[in-house]
Amino acid sequence: MVIEDVKIESSISEGVGCFHSLRSIYLFDCNQLRDASWIIFAPHLERLFIRDCQGLEEIISEEKLSEVAELKGNSNLFSKLEFLHLNNLPKMKTIYRHALLFPQLKRITILNCPMLKKFPLNSNSAKGRRLVIEGDEGWWKDVEWEEESTQIAFFPSFKHR
Template sequence: MRVLTLPTIVNLRRLSIKRCGMREIEIEKTTSSSSSSWNKIHTAPYFSNLSKVFITKCHGLKDLTWLLFAPNLAFLQVSFSRQLEDIINQEKAASVENAATIVPFRRLETLHLSALRGLERIYWNALPFPCLKVIHVEKCWKLRKIPLDSNSGAGGKELVLSYGDREWIEKLEWEDQATRVRFLTSCRWHWRATQ
């Protein structure tokens, strides 16, 4: 298995990973434990200044759980990575020390997901997304639920759900009727002539 191990880079602000064949991205261990890097890893913000991440054509990746350690992430774009199943994997996240105290994507403003044919989950529960302005989803047909509830995105600005496929929005499963009512009016069809 090919693994990309990211060292702690406190001053890293932008990360772009393209055309890589790795199967997993891990965080460099800071303990002497010989167990998996996901077990008992410290929850210090390894990438405290990382604000933009671009992942493109990384076909072997299954998840991006390492993003739990980028608390100030504002922009995430993931595209053309056909085996990606989860943005944050529940099992891996549960094995992180103090996992219950980590709420991902608190600073996220833009989430752009496209051509991820294996993507099934962003996160398993609704998230607050206090800063989120735009979620764009295109050609992610297995993604049936967005981690929103009626309290998500309560930062005072409209949260726009932009989508590229009308059939996808029609099949989207909402947390409850209140969530559907709140966000369906802010859904925008993003048509492209190349479709």
């Protein structure tokens, strides 16, 4: 079976948190999937591992998020996330288009994601944090930061592989 999209019915999304108990997601080899916006319904997500999804362009689609009005602009997105691992995603362009706080995030690993140039981080995301960002050295040099202060804040966090 080939998965191209995951749709959550509005009756389910009204009780936001239909994946309330979900703590870890391992998404591998879903080559037709363009985004994984359905993970917004996992409010307690701690670990997100995505690998070898050749068609994945973004994790959370702004367009799909706006379809769920009560979640639009939600600052609680990824509020429990501790580990984010992205590997071999050749079309990945964004995780999410706006900065998020990621209050629990400990480690981000980005490997073989050449199109991923923007992060949903800003200088507020770094406050009081000991975050480790691991990735390809060439990729790190090409990251486009919204503000220079964000780049400065996260520079000590980066470890090349």
